[in-house]
Amino acid sequence: MALEGSLRDFDLFSLFNMIKIQGKNGTLVLSQGQEFVKVFFENGEIVGCDSNQVRMEDRLGTMLVRLGRLTGDELLAMVQVQRQTLKRMGTLLLESGKVNPSDLQDALFNQATSILHRTFRWVEGDYRFDSMLPPDLDRDHFVPIPVDTVLMEAARIQDEWPEVERRLPGMDTPLGKSPRAQALHLDIDRDVSSLLDGKGGQMQHGSSGLTHEQEMVLSYFDHAQCIKDIVQVSRYEELDTCKAIADLLEAGLLEPITGEAPKVVRPWVLDGHPDLTPQEWESNRFLWPMVAVGFLVPLALYVPHHRGSMNMGLASLQPVDVLVVPEGPTRLRQAWALRMASPGDGGVALAKHLGRPLDGANPVPDLAKLPDPMAPPIPAPEPAPVRKNR
Numbered sequence: 133m134a135l136e137g138s139l140r141d142f143d144l145f146s147l148f149n150m151i152k153i154q155g156k157n158g159t160l161v162l163s164q165g166q167e168f169v170k171v172f173f174e175n176g177e178i179v180g181c182d183s184n185q186v187r188m189e190d191r192l193g194t195m196l197v198r199l200g201r202l203t204g205d206e207l208l209a210m211v212q213v214q215r216q217t218l219k220r221m222g223t224l225l226l227e228s229g230k231v232n233p234s235d236l237q238d239a240l241f242n243q244a245t246s247i248l249h250r251t252f253r254w255v256e257g258d259y260r261f262d263s264m265l266p267p268d269l270d271r272d273h274f275v276p277i278p279v280d281t282v283l284m285e286a287a288r289i290q291d292e293w294p295e296v297e298r299r300l301p302g303m304d305t306p307l308g309k310s311p312r313a314q315a316l317h318l319d320i321d322r323d324v325s326s327l328l329d330g331k332g333g334q335m336q337h338g339s340s341g342l343t344h345e346q347e348m349v350l351s352y353f354d355h356a357q358c359i360k361d362i363v364q365v366s367r368y369e370e371l372d373t374c375k376a377i378a379d380l381l382e383a384g385l386l387e388p389i390t391g392e393a394p395k396v397v398r399p400w401v402l403d404g405h406p407d408l409t410p411q412e413w414e415s416n417r418f419l420w421p422m423v424a425v426g427f428l429v430p431l432a433l434y435v436p437h438h439r440g441s442m443n444m445g446l447a448s449l450q451p452v453d454v455l456v457v458p459e460g461p462t463r464l465r466q467a468w469a470l471r472m473a474s475p476g477d478g479g480v481a482l483a484k485h486l487g488r489p490l491d492g493a494n495p496v497p498d499l500a501k502l503p504d505p506m507a508p509p510i511p512a513p514e515p516a517p518v519r520k521n522r
């Protein structure tokens with residue numbers, strides 16, 4: 133039996149804690165408007181997470197591009213191979229040698245926790261828990277996440293998020309680099325490879341006066357973008373990304389732009405490259421007339437107009453008649469049917485009207501003329517008394 137209800141009555145902290153304590157296996161589906169999040173549990177631990185807003189496979193490739201592990205063209209080629217082979221993106225990345233198993237596990241962990249922490253900010257919505265797990269979970273690369281880890285981080289984010297949100301203009305507000313930021317020389321531009329591999333020092337202020345995290349977030353704004361778009365491609369958690377954006381805004385390195393932000397084309401996204409975009413189908417003007425002819429011609433030629441048609445399926449559209457068959461039991465059943473339909477003459481006139489006259493009288497007797505077997509027997513008359521002669 134599925135467990136379902138509203139998040140107003142049973143919040144996510146209580147729901148996750150209950151699943152952990154009871155060690156449940158199954159799928160928790162959370163919905164808010166048009167957004168759906170699925171969390172997969174096994175023995176009370178999280179073994180997978182997905183969202184209809186950001187697919188795990190899509191964000192994995194995008195994150196690796198931002199980290200410099202892949203180029204856009206390399207990821208585009210992998211997406212094409214993935215659609216041909218139906219392999220997981222993680223499997224293709226490992227086979228290509230672009231990432232190692234540890235990097236893939238970290239990326240999947242970061243993606244899952246990012247989706248969960250964002251979901252914990254929901255104040256309303258619905259939930260449904262079913263004790264079924266999909267068979268295609270990536271158990272080889274997704275390390276189970278303890279629920280307590282998610283709950284502790286979610287509590288911290290809930291405490292800090294209102295202040296961060298107050299410092300931001302809005303998630304849909306397009307931001308761009310200020311002239312000062314465009315003239316700024318970033319440390320990550322001078323030593324990208326070492327920083328991405330974690331060999332360039334700790335998170336400290338460099339010659340630019342910014343932390344490595346702030347420099348990385350600032351580099352995402354090579355083109356004007358909305359904050360929510362940056363969150364989708366950032367290598368950091370949503371809270372940390374938004375913190376860095378707020379700091380950059382206050383430092384005058386980012387500024388809101390007027391008008392609509394230009395769409396940033398990412399070739400590895402479905403709608404960002406013509407090779408991956410489905411071509412719009414346009415019907416030929418002769419198509420529908422040909423379809424109509426294809427239906428009408430066989431219908432006119434093959435629907436039989438006589439009972440002798442070889443097409444018995446379409447022949448069933450013709451009126452039914454009575455067939456005379458040579459088998460004795462069948463002839464007897466037909467005789468009984470005619471007798472019951474017209475007991476007066478035994479169905480002789482009915483059989484003639486149907487075009488299958490009987491050979492003589494109906495062999496089935498008229499039961500109405502027979503004695504009623506249910507009637508009480510008539511007592512025999514008493515014999516007359518015998519007179520004696522004197």
